[in-house]
Amino acid sequence: MFDTTCDVVVIGGGHAGCEAAAAAARCGAHTLLLTHRLETIGEMSCNPAIGGIGKGHLVREIDALDGLMARAADAAGIHFKLLNRSKGPAVRGPRAQADRRLYREAMQALLHATLGLDLLAEAAEDLLFDPAGRIIGVVTAAGRRIGAAAVVITTGTFLRGEIHIGERRIPAGRVDEAPSVGLADSLSRLGLPLARLKTGTPPRLDGRSIDWAGLEAELGDDPPEPLSWLTERIANRQVACAITATTPATHALIRANLHRSAVYGGRIAGTGPRYCPSIEDKVVRFAERQRHQIFLEPEGLEDDTVYPNGISTSLPEEIQAALIASIPGLERARIRRPGYAIEYDFVDPRSLLPTLELRTTPGLFLAGQINGTTGYEEAAAQGLMAGLNAACRAGGTDPDRILTRGEAYTGVLIDDLVLQGVTEPYRMLTARSEYRLALRADNAGLRLTDRGLAWGCVGADRAAQHARFKAAVADALARARSDGRTPAQYAAAGVAVNQDGRWRSALEVLALPALSPTDAERLFPWLPDLPPKVRAELEAQALYAPYLERQSAELRILEREEKLPIPSALDFTEVAGLSAEMRQRLATSRPATLGSAGRVPGITPAALAALAVHLRRAEVRFT
Amino acid sequence: MHEDVIFALASGAGRAAVAVLRLSGRNTGAVVEVLAGRLPPPRHASLRRLRHGGELLDRALVLWFPGPASYTGEDSAELHLHGGPAILAGVAEALVAAGARPAEPGEFTRRAFLNGKLDLTAAEGIADLIAAETAGQRRQALRQAGGALASLYGDWTMRLTALLARQEAFIEFEEEDLPADLDDAVATAAAALRAEIAGHLADGGRGERLREGLHIAILGAPNAGKSSLLNALVGREAAIVSARAGTTRDVVEARLDLGGVPVTLADTAGLRDATDEIEVEGIRRARRRAEEADLLLLLFAADREPDAETLAWRRPEALVVLSKSDLGAALPGLGGLPVSARTGEGLPALRARLEAEALARAGATGETLLTRPRHRAALQDALAWLDTLPTAALPELRAEALRAALRAIGRITGRVGVEAVLDVVFGEFCIGK
């Protein structure tokens, strides 16, 4: 029946596929990664950067579960920057620009080093199901039948992908890649709800033709802060970026040619992202702005291609050339590859369970851009979770691997997707988390590595490092709680605190604006001896503790609703007082708890109340 | 729509010319047809014979309100019966036999709320409307049932959301060159909003007092004429009057409408050094009631020296009354309104004065007032969070304060913590409403 069998098949070698395959294998599942070309595994198809605000949080969470992305980015990074440094630790986002080739190589090396993972350069052509509709394997383009207990599809924008450059259209997954037809057909036979999205990229420039000398240089952090907590230091030579901006001439040019843009010429129907809009979008929507900033980011150490971040466009090539020439420093810049918009189908993620498994097709998982997200990090985080759950399916009885909104941005991401669906390409923002102060990028390990250990996806190196760090933080916290001073002693040291006679611990005063770092070190001489990461953790906890405590009552109410389960078999037509519209919204998203019902878009307080009443009645009846 | 049909008496209980029964639920039409035959056209009053098992129960006006254009949003009907317990009992029996059941307290309004016909504050307004005793209470409840509070809180929610969005943009898009004064703009707008919420809270409890009623306690020495004054003010013999000192031992209450404000007037045991165990307890209760009252009436009889016990209660929210003014002149240095319960002298002036004091403390300014401790607690919480804004050193802390303030206001309308507020809101309805 099968030519070969394994536990988990992952289709697609992008960011979601790499994490999915590696995660499943780390859990002990015999895993096969299917992709049409091994050399393109780990390709960064859009801008060559990993991390950022919100996205950096995801990367650290992937790292905390022993995923690959952060380590690959560290091995390939040529420009590191901690964003939002002037703001608090909860919203700081680590980001790295990577050498495209080094990133691919690092990712491929990490995959090769993963035990229990095989890579196969064959496109998936069809899916195999048993009579009950459960997935049992895949058929490759070469006709090979591979049996598997779970299959993860991570094929990005391949579904009815169409590239637009001005009036030109090219059917494609990415430039230079043939769209995959067979798999799209077999997916469409499943009758999944599809919708259309678009996203874009800027033209790539020849770095040698840019007038760097006339531009403001943007340096990375020195020393660079690695993305992975396993990385001691960054070995690559670091490069600078440059900053330039569009001019009124650029804007005039765009306005005059809007009708020729694929997006504005009415040739694209899909909804584009609000958060990383095309330059056409920016010029139209922010008509009063005189300039839009552009970062010129080198794509590699040996590669002189430059990625002009901030001007993605689908104007015709000749207009793109004029557009580039209107920008200071780029007057003579040559375009290596034009920018383009890509329109593609995605699967309405509300058809997924919180495990990223299709509700109607047991064993079949979807992760990444196919679920309506944008960004490598969002894809990778989904891939990781899908991989963990796919391994669970293969293993039999293990409980689902689910992170809650209170635990991780990854939890926020998946909860948002499966409950709210997607109306524009979904990008992670820290604003999406109601627990933002608790979910820092720099405490991802403390939050998640123990979960990962219990799930069996964390290796020995990280386990040891995590144990050391956790112990050091616990020590430091104990010390900061037990060491303290009276108000009189603080006053004597020149630190203004309320003269109420109340003894205050170091932890309580560390975050006071009145306490400068030097004062702090004078009062608590053990502070400078703490390892920098431990001290940062201590200071972050001191900073946010008062807020987290004040909110705890409030959050307990939320948690209570979060824990009130909605039976998966509940027929919403049986809930008295729900309008037809509310019923439909709930039936589409199928929230698992009263709390999650509150996040279904468009649900009214009255509908929630109706649901609450119904659940409470049901509870009384059954207990 | 709820499957089961509920019914309840919608008019007041007791003997009356007409009694109105209200029905609601998906099968209302069928239930009415069992009793009345054919349904009348929607929203038209038609005279029908109501029968049960062949027996004629009554000739009644039947009104049919198909959902969703009904009070509850469900199919509903009204039966206007001839008053009288026997008819009512017979029709109720027939309704039960036809598959309907008596409603639980508040169930009609609850269904209206669940069907999206009302929001929580409007539902509370309806509970108040039903319970309203005075014109002032009725006006306030009507405003709230009409959504005045909902729109006020809705407006704050919208503005807070807009502020939060700007703050979030500042956190999220470091690379975008956002205007540098963004944070200042947020701070200014937040301060304005804060002032509005604080103003709403600083209404001196007028709305809540109007809703709950004002408490006035009468204090004075034994035999100062307290019970007599209470009786004179309410116009009936609510308290026992006698020349024996220590007659009143427990607190005696009477309700009074003062310019639309419902007032509870409390007569208390006379203040003195008592030895009798029961009187001592009475005096303890008198003191406690005096502490809790919104206004005190301190009585000094014109024919006695003012007693030290009562003098000690003089304070801004105390009104000095010179009782038994028919027996003597004003006491030097004490001031106060001369009143005689016996001759009626000074009573109109005292009543006018009390009305002015009541209106100064409760209700009817025409503004939308805070009516419930539940709302007050939530708004105070929101305010406390907004108060942290100026000293919050980091943008994410400011965002957090705005989020918490939003959640607090969300509790009022049930957007947040809906489960927890349901009982509070619907526990207080009486049957049939």
Ligand SMILES: Nc1nc2c(ncn2[C@@H]2O[C@H](COP(=O)(O)OP(=O)(O)O)[C@@H](O)[C@H]2O)c(=O)[nH]1
């Ligand atoms: N002359 C006169 N006697 C009064 C007046 N009010 C009350 N009394 C008498 O004073 C006595 C005590 O009255 P009461 O109301 O029981 O006083 P309390 O102990 O303060 O409640 C009774 O004999 C009343 O008839 C008044 O206005 N004028």
Ligand SMILES: [Mg+2]
């Ligand atoms: Mg008395």
